[in-house]
Amino acid sequence: MSSFQDKSFSNMEDLYPVPFPDDVPIAKLETISLNKLLSNNEVEAQRLFNVCKGSGFFYLDMMDHEIGRKMWEDACYACRSGQAVLPITPMTTKKAYKARTGVKVLDRGYQTGAVNDDGQPRDSEMFMVPQTEFFSNEPLGFELPPWLAPHEERFKNAMSSGNIVANVILSILEGKLELPPGALTNIHKLTDSSGDFIRVLRYPGTDLGAEIDPLRFPPHRDAVSIAILFTWLGGLQITDEEAAFAVPESSWRWVKPVPGTAVVNLGDAMEVFTNKLLKSGLHRVIKAPGLQRAHDKYSVLIVARPEDSTPMRSFSSPVIPEGTEEQKSAPIYSSIEWGHNKIKALQDFIDKLQSARAGKTENLERSWTAPKSGSGIDVLEGCPVGLVTHYRTKAEH
Ligand SMILES: [Fe+2]
Numbered sequence: 001m002s003s004f005q006d007k008s009f010s011n012m013e014d015l016y017p018v019p020f021p022d023d024v025p026i027a028k029l030e031t032i033s034l035n036k037l038l039s040n041n042e043v044e045a046q047r048l049f050n051v052c053k054g055s056g057f058f059y060l061d062m063m064d065h066e067i068g069r070k071m072w073e074d075a076c077y078a079c080r081s082g083q084a085v086l087p088i089t090p091m092t093t094k095k096a097y098k099a100r101t102g103v104k105v106l107d108r109g110y111q112t113g114a115v116n117d118d119g120q121p122r123d124s125e126m127f128m129v130p131q132t133e134f135f136s137n138e139p140l141g142f143e144l145p146p147w148l149a150p151h152e153e154r155f156k157n158a159m160s161s162g163n164i165v166a167n168v169i170l171s172i173l174e175g176k177l178e179l180p181p182g183a184l185t186n187i188h189k190l191t192d193s194s195g196d197f198i199r200v201l202r203y204p205g206t207d208l209g210a211e212i213d214p215l216r217f218p219p220h221r222d223a224v225s226i227a228i229l230f231t232w233l234g235g236l237q238i239t240d241e242e243a244a245f246a247v248p249e250s251s252w253r254w255v256k257p258v259p260g261t262a263v264v265n266l267g268d269a270m271e272v273f274t275n276k277l278l279k280s281g282l283h284r285v286i287k288a289p290g291l292q293r294a295h296d297k298y299s300v301l302i303v304a305r306p307e308d309s310t311p312m313r314s315f316s317s318p319v320i321p322e323g324t325e326e327q328k329s330a331p332i333y334s335s336i337e338w339g340h341n342k343i344k345a346l347q348d349f350i351d352k353l354q355s356a357r358a359g360k361t362e363n364l365e366r367s368w369t370a371p372k373s374g375s376g377i378d379v380l381e382g383c384p385v386g387l388v389t390h391y392r393t394k395a396e397h
Contacts, residue, residue: 012076012259015232015298020256021290027238027253029057031261035064037168048169049176056266056281057238060165060228063260067168071161072260075230075300078158081151082200082298086127089147091119097127097145106343107197108133108142124203124285129155131163131196159198162302163190166226169264170304177274178317184273187335188225192307195224195339203235203297206287218350219247221280223342224267224303231257231299233288238281247282254289268342269306269335275314275321308336 030051036044051058062068086094091112099109112125133142134156144152170184177183188194219239229236236255239247255263265281287293306312313332314323333341 012232015076015079016259017295018233018291020234020254020292024234024289025253026256027057027240029055029059029255029263031059031061031258032264033061033064034068034165034168035061037172038065038067045172045176048172052173052266052270052278054279055238055240056270056279057255057283058264059258059261060264061261067161067164071158071165071228071262072230074154074158074161075262075302077154078151078198078200078300079230079232079298081148081154082127082202082300083296085147085151086125086200086202087120087296091115091121093145093147094125094127097148099128107131107195120204121202122204124201126199126201128197128199129159131159131190131198132193134159135190136193137191155198158300158302159196160190162198162228163188163196163304165228165262166302166304169226173270173278176319177277177315178319179315183315184225187307187310188304189307193309194307195305195336196303199299199301199303201299201301203285203287203299205295205297206293208291208294218353219282219284220346221282222265222267222303223269223339223346224305225269225273226304227265227267228302229263229265229299230301231263231297232259233257233292233295233297234290235285235288235297235299236263236283237286238283252284255283267303269312269338272312272338273315275323275327277320305339306335308334310335312338 030047032048032051033041033044037048048058060068062072094110094112097108097110099106099111106128108128108130110125110127112121114122116122127148129144129148129152130142133140134152143149144155148155167185167188170188171181174181174184234254234256237252238255239251240253257263265283266278268280270278271280288295288297311332312335314320314327316322
């Protein structure tokens with residue numbers, strides 16, 4: 001029996017080796033009940049809508065409904081799979097699982113940054129499993145590499161559960177936005193051709209005295225509709241105070257993992273669809289706080305993105321602000337072009353920052369292709385260390 005089969009869903013204590021410290025600033029997030037959302041509880045639906053118009057981040061209680069309990073269990077099993085393969089699979093084998101070379105990026109493949117002499121990642125590593133390749137109505141001939149293939153059912157289960165939960169949220173939001181039923185849910189189907197994926201991340205434990213690197217993955221917003229995160233140790237941070245282009249270091253707040261809940265955030269796609277009525281949450285991920293930093297940290301992220309051909313423009317409704325003339329005349333990208341352009345701009349910016357800091361160009365083994373016809377993305381140039389980058393498509397200005 002392999003090690004991942006030994007550790008059961010019912011015994012997750014090892015994922016919480018050290019309590020979350022009580023002397024760090026913690027973000028105050030609302031907890032939304034999945035059970036109440038599924039029961040058409042109007043008060044809870046309004047709470048969800050308010051949160052999505054505010055920080056865009058919330059805890060979703062997965063334990064109060066069968067659908068949520070299944071998703072929590074699926075996510076725990078996906079985490080167990082990551083634990084089983086990431087520390088022991090040779091780096092050359094992991095790196096052979098490549099990201100897509102076309103326009104659909106970051107929905108599959110393995111990624112890491114600098115690698116230590118012992119072959120372990122210095123800061124983090126992750127792999128993505130694409131959703132469309134497993135759920136499309138047409139067979140696409142995709143196969144996971146041998147080191148991940150034995151875990152395929154777990155990833156599929158988690159993505160299937162994630163799509164159900166994402167659509168519960170989207171169906172509430174389309175009602176609150178006074179959109180026709182299906183306006184959002186019909187472009188987030190499990191079988192759609194889209195950039196949906198599950199990602200398993202590992203952040204190796206480090207010496208407690210090691211410096212936290214705030215730029216390993218700088219502040220950003222996600223190029224998705226909805227992101228559902230399961231994590232057992234700290235590291236995710238959001239901010240309560242947002243300036244136009246900079247967030248003071250002191251304003252970052254830790255998101256404390258709460259057993260039985262997912263951390264959900266809206267992404268940039270929802271800002272586009274609602275002309276910024278709903279908010280895409282700014283966040284960053286750094287090393288775990290306090291004593292937790294000494295331990296390997298795993299996270300499981302499941303995202304929903306719009307179907308590939310979806311035009312990325314605001315819906316019209318009585319509650320969605322009308323766009324400016326400039327917005328109306330801006331080019332409209334398809335979801336797949338839009339997502340690719342945003343992710344490429346972010347990754348290019350990370351590479352540039354890291355290269356500038358290292359005084360040399362780091363080979364991060366990107367596999368990006370050039371945007372098709374003008375990226376439509378403005379990325380702030382010369383953003384100094386410790387300040388936030390700010391990404392907006394021209395259409396969103
Ligand atoms: Fe993110």
